[in-house]
Amino acid sequence: xxxxxxxxxxxxxxxxxxxxxxxxxxxxxxxxxxxxxxxxxxxxxxxxxxxxxxxxxxxxxxxxxxxxxxxxxxxxxxxxxxxxxxxxxxxxxxxxxxxxxxxxxxxxxxxxxxxxxxxxxxxxxxxxxxxxxxxxxxxxxxxxxxxxxxxxxxxxxxxxxxxxxxxxxxxxxxxxxxxxxxxxxxxxxxxxxxxxxxxxxxxxxxxxxxxxxxxxxxxxxxxxxxxxxxxxxxxxxxxxxxxxxxxxxxxxxxxxxxxxxxxxxxxxxxxxxxxxxxxxxxxxxxxxxxxxxxxxxxxxxxxxxxxxx
Numbered sequence: 032x033x034x035x036x037x038x039x040x041x042x043x044x045x046x047x048x049x050x051x052x053x054x055x056x057x058x059x060x061x062x063x064x065x066x067x068x069x070x071x072x073x074x075x076x077x078x079x080x081x082x083x084x085x086x087x088x089x090x091x092x093x094x095x096x097x098x099x100x101x102x103x104x105x106x107x108x109x110x111x112x113x114x115x116x117x118x119x120x121x122x123x124x125x126x127x128x129x130x131x132x133x134x135x136x137x138x139x140x141x142x143x144x145x146x147x148x149x150x151x152x153x154x155x156x157x158x159x160x161x162x163x164x165x166x167x168x169x170x171x172x173x174x175x176x177x178x179x180x181x182x183x184x185x186x187x188x189x190x191x192x193x194x195x196x197x198x199x200x201x202x203x204x205x206x207x208x209x210x211x212x213x214x215x216x217x218x219x220x221x222x223x224x225x226x227x228x229x230x231x232x233x234x235x236x237x238x239x240x241x242x243x244x245x246x247x248x249x250x251x252x253x254x255x256x257x258x259x260x261x262x263x264x265x266x267x268x269x270x271x272x273x274x275x276x277x278x279x280x281x282x283x284x285x286x287x288x289x290x291x292x293x294x295x296x297x298x299x300x301x302x303x304x305x306x307x308x309x310x311x312x313x314x315x316x317x318x319x320x321x322x323x324x325x326x327x328x329x330x331x332x333x334x335x336x337x338x339x340x
Contacts, residue, residue: 040143040339041103043067045133049076050304051145052104055328059336071312079307089132094139101339103145105133106323109305132167142333146337147197151180154195160318165197170206174199177210183301185215185323189222189262190299192324195234196331200338214328225257225298226281233292234284235273244288246274253279254288258304266299268320271313291316312326 044053044066049181053063066085068074078084087093107129137145146166152210154162162178169176176199183192198210244252251266252275263279270278281289291299292306295320308315 039336040101041099043097044085044102044131045076045089045103045105045136046107047073047104048106048322049073049236049308050081050302051122051201051323052106052323052328053081053149053322054302054306054325055103055332056104056336058329059332061102061332061336064100065164067092075309075319076307079309089129089169094136097136097140097159100140102145102335103133103137103140103142104143105145107133108149130165130168133247137172137174141201143339144148145174145198146209146328146331146335147198147330149193150197151193154180166207169199170196173202173205175202175205175208176200176270177208177212177325179212180236181212181215181327183327184219184262185217186327186330187216187218187223188218188301188324188326189220190266191262192325193266194323194327196327198331198335213334215327215330219262221260222255222263222279222295222299223257225295226256226257226259226283227292228283230281230289230292233281233289235280235288235290239273240286244265244280246253246271246275251275252277254282256282262263263299266296266316268317269327270316270320301327301329 040062041059041064042056042061044050044063047053047066047068053066057063066077066083066089067089068077068085069088074084133147137261141309156162176197177198178195180193180195183190183194253264264277266279273290281291281295283289283325294304296315297304297306300319300322301324308318310318
């Protein structure tokens with residue numbers, strides 16, 4: 032992908048996936064100085080688009096070996112602190128979880144700002160204890176922070192995708208502070224204009240349609256075509272498993288119903304059409320379903336970059 036024309040700040044890309052956050056922050060004139068992603072297939076896609084292979088397992092990387100940076104980005108996995116801590120006998124509440132690596136890196140570098148992304152269910156995960164630990168940790172690190180659940184559909188993405196975003200800035204006191212969050216335009220973008228036609232080799236068999244997908248007349252799964260005037264449901268990493276309750280499929284192909292194409296998935300997630308996906312279709316679905324909606328992060332990146340100046 033093209034590099035930013037001017038570099039205003041430095042950032043690191045943790046749990047980088049295929050680089051959705053990086054795309055957004057480079058657009059805001061940030062320079063990526065370090066990335067980490069352990070999945071080998073995601074590393075392939077990342078390298079194909081950014082010209083570098085991310086470092087591997089972040090738990091094995093010393094924080095002092097990470098270059099100086101201004102903004103930390105992390106779409107970290109959601110893990111129950113209380114359960115792991117109790118089982119492993121950890122005295123520190125985050126130890127044994129991947130958020131602990133985010134914490135130790137920020138404690139060492141004292142970076143100016145951060146953006147954390149997670150599923151909306153983080154708010155209620157483990158009875159709310161997971162978010163409580165994150166909040167107390169950020170306060171202890173002396174960051175003023177705030178979080179909000181945003182739906183990608185409000186930011187020009189043809190997909191309903193609610194995610195929690197936690198933004199923070201270095202402060203003397205730290206603690207939860209109400210931020211003036213950027214908002215989307217509220218205009219829903221339909222999937223119809225992005226649907227391709229005459230696609231082959233993506234079809235769902237008539238047998239599977241009869242015995243599973245349409246075994247009940249309950250309006251599921253969601254079926255779309257070039258005339259659909261609404262966004263699709265959330266694209267999930269297990270999309271290739273063809274789930275009738277959560278899936279969105281296209282009225283097209285040899286059997287009349289097919290899976291989404293790579294270009295349609297890129298449109299759904301707000302990736303540029305030229306973004307390369309040099310992996311199998313199954314891995315492509317996993318990578319897209321695990322990624323971020325780039326236009327949402329782009330708005331947040333522009334906001335965060337403005338606060339750094």
